[in-house]
Amino acid sequence: MSLTEQAEVIATAPTASKGPTVILTGDRPTGPLHLGHFVGSLRNRVAYQHEYKQFIMLADAQALTDNMDDTNKVHRNVVEVALDYLAVGIDPAKSTILIQSQIPELAELTFYYLNLVTVARLERNPTVKTEIALRGFERDIPAGFLTYPASQAADISAFKASIVPVGEDQIPMIEQTNEIVRRFNRLVNQDILVECKALVPEIGRLPGTDGKAKMSKSLGNTINLGATAAEITAAVKKVYTDPLHLRVEDPGHLEGNVAFIYLDAFDPEQDKLAEMKAHYVRGGLGDSIVKKRLEVVLQEMLAPIRARREALAQDKGYIMQMLKEGTMHAREVAARTADEVKAALGLSYF
Amino acid sequence: MSLTEQAEVIATAPTASKGPTVILTGDRPTGPLHLGHFVGSLRNRVAYQHEYKQFIMLADAQALTDNMDDTNKVHRNVVEVALDYLAVGIDPAKSTILIQSQIPELAELTFYYLNLVTVARLERNPTVKTEIALRGFERDIPAGFLTYPASQAADISAFKASIVPVGEDQIPMIEQTNEIVRRFNRLVNQDILVECKALVPEIGRLPGTDGKAKMSKSLGNTINLGATAAEITAAVKKVYTDPLHLRVEDPGHLEGNVAFIYLDAFDPEQDKLAEMKAHYVRGGLGDSIVKKRLEVVLQEMLAPIRARREALAQDKGYIMQMLKEGTMHAREVAARTADEVKAALGLSYF
Numbered sequence: 228m229s230l231t232e233q234a235e236v237i238a239t240a241p242t243a244s245k246g247p248t249v250i251l252t253g254d255r256p257t258g259p260l261h262l263g264h265f266v267g268s269l270r271n272r273v274a275y276q277h278e279y280k281q282f283i284m285l286a287d288a289q290a291l292t293d294n295m296d297d298t299n300k301v302h303r304n305v306v307e308v309a310l311d312y313l314a315v316g317i318d319p320a321k322s323t324i325l326i327q328s329q330i331p332e333l334a335e336l337t338f339y340y341l342n343l344v345t346v347a348r349l350e351r352n353p354t355v356k357t358e359i360a361l362r363g364f365e366r367d368i369p370a371g372f373l374t375y376p377a378s379q380a381a382d383i384s385a386f387k388a389s390i391v392p393v394g395e396d397q398i399p400m401i402e403q404t405n406e407i408v409r410r411f412n413r414l415v416n417q418d419i420l421v422e423c424k425a426l427v428p429e430i431g432r433l434p435g436t437d438g439k440a441k442m443s444k445s446l447g448n449t450i451n452l453g454a455t456a457a458e459i460t461a462a463v464k465k466v467y468t469d470p471l472h473l474r475v476e477d478p479g480h481l482e483g484n485v486a487f488i489y490l491d492a493f494d495p496e497q498d499k500l501a502e503m504k505a506h507y508v509r510g511g512l513g514d515s516i517v518k519k520r521l522e523v524v525l526q527e528m529l530a531p532i533r534a535r536r537e538a539l540a541q542d543k544g545y546i547m548q549m550l551k552e553g554t555m556h557a558r559e560v561a562a563r564t565a566d567e568v569k570a571a572l573g574l575s576y577f
Numbered sequence: 578m579s580l581t582e583q584a585e586v587i588a589t590a591p592t593a594s595k596g597p598t599v600i601l602t603g604d605r606p607t608g609p610l611h612l613g614h615f616v617g618s619l620r621n622r623v624a625y626q627h628e629y630k631q632f633i634m635l636a637d638a639q640a641l642t643d644n645m646d647d648t649n650k651v652h653r654n655v656v657e658v659a660l661d662y663l664a665v666g667i668d669p670a671k672s673t674i675l676i677q678s679q680i681p682e683l684a685e686l687t688f689y690y691l692n693l694v695t696v697a698r699l700e701r702n703p704t705v706k707t708e709i710a711l712r713g714f715e716r717d718i719p720a721g722f723l724t725y726p727a728s729q730a731a732d733i734s735a736f737k738a739s740i741v742p743v744g745e746d747q748i749p750m751i752e753q754t755n756e757i758v759r760r761f762n763r764l765v766n767q768d769i770l771v772e773c774k775a776l777v778p779e780i781g782r783l784p785g786t787d788g789k790a791k792m793s794k795s796l797g798n799t800i801n802l803g804a805t806a807a808e809i810t811a812a813v814k815k816v817y818t819d820p821l822h823l824r825v826e827d828p829g830h831l832e833g834n835v836a837f838i839y840l841d842a843f844d845p846e847q848d849k850l851a852e853m854k855a856h857y858v859r860g861g862l863g864d865s866i867v868k869k870r871l872e873v874v875l876q877e878m879l880a881p882i883r884a885r886r887e888a889l890a891q892d893k894g895y896i897m898q899m900l901k902e903g904t905m906h907a908r909e910v911a912a913r914t915a916d917e918v919k920a921a922l923g924l925s926y927f
Contacts, residue, residue: 287924288688295692295764295922302923328924331681331915338638338684338728341721342645346696349720370699370727371691374720378688414645551927565681572645573652574637574678577901 250275250426251388253284253327256304257294260311261449263433263442266492268392269315269452271428275392276321282386282557283312285550288328289378292371293362309546311452314536319549325557326550327382332558332565336381339568341374343410344403349373353399380404384420385561392426401425415571420564433492438467438485453536456526463522468514475513486517494524600625600776601738603634603677606654607644610661611799613783613792616842618742619665621778625742626671632736632907633662635900638678639728642721643712659896661802664886669899675907676900677732682908682915686731689918691724693760694753699723703749730754734770735911742776751775765921769914783842788817788835803886806876813872818864825863836867844874
């Protein structure tokens, strides 16, 4: 599915007629962003900002739900992730970058939405179930973790986003948001909140350099967007290819071959890549040649990103000012929604 | 236990040395207040305001946790309850009266505290268990209802209250608050939040006019503080006495006899009351004489309250201004705490 096709699907969203279409995306700032984020979301956001009113949230408050023991990490990474955003071409003049914790109205909406969802419903949420299992919480689930779908519903609905780019595994969260939205609108008998649609990107998940399904900092199989040239070289050397491809003359396999998966995703010369793949499959092409090409592609792609990132990192004042302005603008929008929600609930007095 | 003795118990609270002792009380504004509230809390608050820095919260947001279907009722009763407060002698120059929903920082603190309490712990909370059973929620417990101990912890700790007057049944909520407070302070390794003590009033619950253990609007066995003279007369007529006391000459029983329980609570002439009780017990004193006395006592006690209430109700502008000022002051205090909490969690940027 191309971006244009996706946009067509979305044109049927219920709010298409009321002002610009709003899109909400974001990240939990728990580490610097890497190639997996670039493919799965950042690249698309650079495109979305020309088509939609885009809010990009640094979800520091949500990150705390399972990082209460390392709050410094979250604080530090807010700036790191903001640098990644600007370095890949997200333009603060076109996209609103905001820090979640600095908008109390998001917590306020969460508070009210908690009355619109039952404990049993939260416990049935497949995404929450999976995440709970992943983290090994068992019976000691922090309440903030069980209730985070209500918080996500608050984030999405505060900005009246009708499009939310998410991975396949997050679709139940979008359904949960829409349930809350519908329940609220029905309760107050007004169309205040806006339903949203999940936008699942065409290229989903990029595997780790070790061939594992997911690129993840905790697995140590990432290539960060700010990686140095030496780090890229080292990472490419370790990239998982075809374990059956022992001698150059052997036929190679493309499936699960991370070098080729990355080349598929990033090589600008896809025709030459097709030839290279054919050669590899019939035999006679060594992994070292493939990796050489991969290294060229990654170094060329990441060099300007790294340069922009380093230049921006010199001017922390600018980054903080940009975050402040984005957050202030976002807060105005969220406060308007919170006011509407509270007024509809009869919680408006002065 | 006299008020003075209670105050002594409290002098050992951990914050006694840091500035004035803060007390937090409040009501869910779901109906006008009645004699039960007067005995159980209002009368004490009039005394507390001379001894402590007192915050009185109109818990409209919390009232919504089980009144989402009747938000108008909550809105309307915010003003009614405020009128009750002033009519009984709570002085807005001495006590800060605030509207919970107008202080987003309370929702914000709730949001973070949800990470400090597990779902299992909330489910074990005896107060929550009882309330869930009372409301017949069974498996369909709204998440906001299960998590309201975190919200109460936010209300108490936002104002750094070290004393919280509560009924016996609410003591588990205070324990829950202190668990969250300790867990937070330990986590950030700073003494930011303040532990609190439950202050259980000497005279607890006033029975209903029908003899049922609790005076409650839903049971129709209340006498409201704003009751008209005719309503008081009608209510006194129906007051439950001694069902075995059939003839005047029969010996009467005092136990469970609501007329005498009310006289114990309200008759300013306790010596004469002692004589009357003795007479009733040995026989020869009719219920009609007892009720006559009760009516005099209640009419005399409630007439000035009603008059003040009616006068104040004429000036809604004044009431709203008073609520606004109290809420603004309270918000400053709560925002300061929220800022401290967020800074300690690393959520401070600008």
